Amino acid sequence: MFRYGQNDSNGERFWVTKVFSLQSIQPEAAHYNSTAYLKVQYSSSDSSSDLTLNKRKVILAITLPTTSIFILLIIVAILYPQRRRKYKENDEDSEFNQLLSGMPTRFSFEKLRECTEGFSKKLGGGGFGSVFERKLDGERVAVKRLEGARQGKKEFLAEVETIGSIEHINLIGFCAEKSHRLLVYEYMSRGSLDRWIYNHRSNTRFDWSTRCKIILHIAKGLCYLHEGCRREIAHLDIKPQKILLDGNFNAEVADFGLSKLIDRDQSKVMTMMRGTPGYLAPEWLTSQITEKVDVYSFGVVILEIISGRKCIDRSRPEEDVHIIYLLREKAQNNQWIDLIVDNNSDDSVSRQEEVIQMMKLAMWCLQNDSSHRPSMSMVIKVLEGAISVESHIIQSFLNANSIMSVQDNQYLYLVREASILSGPR
Incomplete structure (x- = not known):
């Protein structure tokens, strides 16, 4: 491509065959005021390189701060829970230290x-x-x-x-x-009570006198919780698995994980349902309870000790699943002795009247209306022979329509989210 130059002083133009041919102009012509127009080919590769470089700069400008912030957030997410957990553990330790200051x-x-x-x-x-x-x-x-x-x-x-x-x-x-x-x-060498009452093997050491002794010890333990402490204590999960026996079959109420302390000026306390299906008193349906829920559970335990079976046994015929229904049926038909686990043994035959009186005590404890149940101090008097169970109490139990839905799995499924239900030990 040819281009030309122009001398502005006299309008003279000259051809330029090469861009660098301007160097051939003689020095003496340097006084000319000349203008040269050059066409230079633009490299597309250079343009692309510049554009790529600019893009990289923009990406880096965005990526570096974003990555730094992201890494910082990760560090905070990891360290904050750890520090919070550490502070929480320290607070809990402090709380426990205060509560346990008088402990062994x-x-x-x-x-x-x-x-x-x-x-x-x-x-x-x-x-x-x-x-x-x-x-x-x-x-x-x-x-x-x-x-x-x-x-x-x-x-x-x-x-x-x-x-x-x-x-x-x-x-x-x-x-x-x-x-x-x-x-x-x-360590309680005999273990929990359920190991003895549900064991149908012949065991002469677990005779009627031993059963009565255990029932009395449980009653005294509950009486102390309800009446002998500064604040009334409701155990809320009385069952054979929570009764421990030493080498001499002395019984001890244990495991206070579900217990609740009740002020003496409170007639009732509201709490979420807690306990074990089969031992739950009807008033748990209202969530307003007293220490009498323990009395109800104690009545169920008496029946289990007498009969040697679980309070709810779904392996049995439908009419015999609930031990409370079974007790009502046998009492109405004057078949009390059928409930005794070893009703053919000489020990049970000779103690039939005592066994029936114990069943009547259980009926008193199992009244639907909690105010009609005895206190544990009254229970002890019955067990020690100081008083007897009145006939109208028995009749009230026999005529009652028991509220058993609180024991049924269908109901428990509905209240499970608002309950603390204890499993087997």
Whole structure:
């Protein structure tokens, strides 16, 4: 391509064959005021490179701050819960320290784990924890370990507060270390009551006198909780699994994880349903309860001790599933003796009248209206022979339409979200 130059002083133009041919202009012509027009080919690759570079700069300008913020958020998300959990654990430890200030020995979790060999020898378990047996400093103990994030702390606090109120003589120590909640009790060699009353093997040691002794001890334990403490204590989960026996079949009410402390000036207390299906008093349907719910559960336990069967046994014919219905039927037909677990033994035959009186006591405890049930101090008087159960109380039980829906699985399914239901131990 040819271009031309122009000398503005005289309008003279000249051809330029090459861009750099301007260098051939002689120096003496430098005084000319000349203008040159050049056409230079523009490189597309250079343009693309500049554009790519600009894009990279923009991307980096956006990406670097965004990435930094994202990394910072991740760090905060990781560290904040840890710090919060640490502060929460410190607060909980402080709370426990205040509650447990008057309690016996405090053990480390590591010591209890070591003495139980990693919690290997399990005695039993329930909805909120497990019990392990081992030796601690040469003494046989039962270590109760509460488990479960939802209920563990609540049940531990309830049990600790209750134990603090009653000064539990069998409690040896405890552990409250971070998320670990454990209680150390004196070992009860006979285990829980359910192992004896549901065992249909012939056992001469578990005769009628032993059964009566156990019933009396349970009554005295509940009487102390209801009437002998500064604040009234409702156990709320009385059943054979919560009654422990020592080598001489002395019974002890245990496991206060569902218990509730009631002020003396309160006639009733409102709380969510708690306990075990089969032992729940009718008033649990209203969520307004008194210590009389324990009396109702005690009545069910009496029937289980007498009959040697569970209060709800779905393996039986439909009419015999609920032990309370069965008691009503047998009493109406004057077939009391049919309920006795060993009704053919000499011991039961000779004690028939005592057994019937015990069933009548159970009827008194199982009144639908809680105000018609006896106090536990009245129960003790009946057991000791000081008073007897009046006939109109028996008639009231026989004529009542029991509210059993509180025991049925269909109802429990509806209230499960607002309940604390205890499983087997």
